[in-house]
Every structure is written in structure tokens, then in C-alpha cells.
Amino acid sequence: MSHSLSHGKPIDVGHFGLLQEDLPPPPPPGMPAPRLDLNAWFPAELRGHPLELEIGSGKGTFLVGQAAATPGVNYIGVEWARAFWSYAADRARRHALENVRLLRADAAVFVRWHCPDALFRQVHIYFPDPWPKARQQKRRIIQAEFLRELHRTLAPGGQIRIATDHADYFQWMLDHAAQVSGIFERLPFESPDSAGEGELVGTNFERKYRREGRPFHAMILRRL
Numbered sequence: 179m180s181h182s183l184s185h186g187k188p189i190d191v192g193h194f195g196l197l198q199e200d201l202p203p204p205p206p207p208g209m210p211a212p213r214l215d216l217n218a219w220f221p222a223e224l225r226g227h228p229l230e231l232e233i234g235s236g237k238g239t240f241l242v243g244q245a246a247a248t249p250g251v252n253y254i255g256v257e258w259a260r261a262f263w264s265y266a267a268d269r270a271r272r273h274a275l276e277n278v279r280l281l282r283a284d285a286a287v288f289v290r291w292h293c294p295d296a297l298f299r300q301v302h303i304y305f306p307d308p309w310p311k312a313r314q315q316k317r318r319i320i321q322a323e324f325l326r327e328l329h330r331t332l333a334p335g336g337q338i339r340i341a342t343d344h345a346d347y348f349q350w351m352l353d354h355a356a357q358v359s360g361i362f363e364r365l366p367f368e369s370p371d372s373a374g375e376g377e378l379v380g381t382n383f384e385r386k387y388r389r390e391g392r393p394f395h396a397m398i399l400r401r402l
């Protein structure tokens with residue numbers, strides 16, 4: 179249990195929080211990837227529902243709101259900052275959202291080594307860290323190679339849904355999507371069911387940036 183971010187209230191991730199350390203390690207070179215049965219993370223009665231992934235869930239505002247609005251869909255959120263991961267998993271537990279699981283992991287590792295082919299209906303990436311300095315840009319989660327990996331994990335017709343406040347990073351995303359041309363079509367963004375009036379998605383960062391008057395950029399990349 180921890181208390182960070184929760185103003186002194188104890189945090190309990192229960193069975194809603196999972197750790198990368200509990201997953202099989204990436205294999206030695208030449209060995210097959212240890213892909214997981216991610217449906218098995220959910221109660222038996224929910225298995226077989228469409229599965230969606232959120233990368234960089236932060237405090238879990240999108241995940242909790244969207245999972246409550248769409249109980250017939252299962253959601254996995256991946257967040258590598260321990261304080262955010264535990265806070266989001268505790269929120270899912272308090273709301274008894276059995277269709278939510280939070281994994282503390284590097285999403286790039288999880289997708290590459292553990293996610294099976296043709297599984298996710300949607301992948302949500304909202305306000306990813308922009309790493310604005312030129313020497314840090316290699317840390318950006320959206321890269322051509324990662325888009326290829328996400329494409330592999332998407333069900334036919336599945337979508338990557340992206341929003342950012344950062345014009346330069348958005349252009350970078352378009353450039354990297356162009357490098358993998360022919361495997362996605364770009365569509366206009368549509369807000370999810372849980373978005374509030376006038377909101378694009380309704381994440382914590384969106385709300386903060388909206389108060390600062392920042393413009394937003396968003397798109398859907400649909401698997402062809």
C-alpha cells in the first residue's frame with residue numbers, strides 16, 4: 179500500500195494492478211516472444227469482450243470514465259510511473275470496474291513482447307510525453323517501428339487514437355505514420371463516450387492544457 183497522490187488515504191491496487199516484473203522476461207535473441215492470453219486477466223464472464231489498450235494512462239481518468247460508460251469492453255492501461263499506476267489501479271478498484279486492469283510497465287516492451295497479434299479493437303494514446311529537445315526525441319513513444327508493432331496487435335479495422343497539445347510532436351507522428359504508409363488510413367478524431375461536453379477525450383492533461391488555452395491535435399490511424 180502507498181499514500182502518494184491520494185492525500186494520505188491508503189492506496190490499494192488489489193487485483194486491478196499488475197506488474198511487468200510478474201510477466202515473462204523478453205526472450206534471448208532468436209527465441210519466440212512470450213505472448214500472453216490477455217483475456218485471462220479478466221473475470222471469466224467478461225472474457226471474449228472487445229479489448230482496448232491505453233498507453234500512458236496517468237491518473238486513469240480516461241480509463242475509469244470510459245470503462246464505466248462501456249461495460250461491454252475490457253481495458254488494459256499501461257503506465258510506467260509507479261505513483262500514477264497505483265493511483266489509477268486504486269481508482270478502478272474503488273469503482274469495482276472489473277473490465278479494467280492497470281499494468282505497470284514500459285508500454286513499448288509490453289506491446290513488443292507480450293501482446294498477441296490481431297487482438298485490440300482500439301489503442302488509446304492521449305497526451306504522450308513530447309520530449310521536445312532534439313536529443314531526447316528518440317524517447318518519443320510514437321516511432322515508425324512502434325506503429326508497426328501496434329499494427330500487428332490491432333484486430334482487423336482496429337484503430338490507434340491519438341491526441342496531443344504539441345504541434346511539433348503531432349507533425350513527427352504524421353511523418354512516422356507516413357514511413358509505414360499502406361498499413362493505416364488516417365481518419366478524423368471522434369471523441370469517446372466518456373468525454374465531457376466540449377472535450378476531446380477528457381484526460382487530466384487535456385483539462386490542464388485546456389485551462390492554459392493550448393490548441394489540440396488529434397487523429398485516428400485505422401488498420402488497413
Ligand SMILES: C[S@@+](CC[C@H](N)C(=O)[O-])C[C@H]1O[C@@H](n2cnc3c(N)ncnc32)[C@H](O)[C@@H]1O
Nearest residue numbers: 234235236257258259284285304305381382383
Ligand atoms: C503527459 S502524461 C499523460 C497522461 C494521461 N494520458 C493524460 O492525458 O492525462 C504521459 C504519461 O505517459 C506515461 N508514459 C510515458 N512513456 C511511457 C511508456 N513507455 N510506458 C508506459 N507509460 C508511459 C508517463 O508516465 C505519463 O504518466
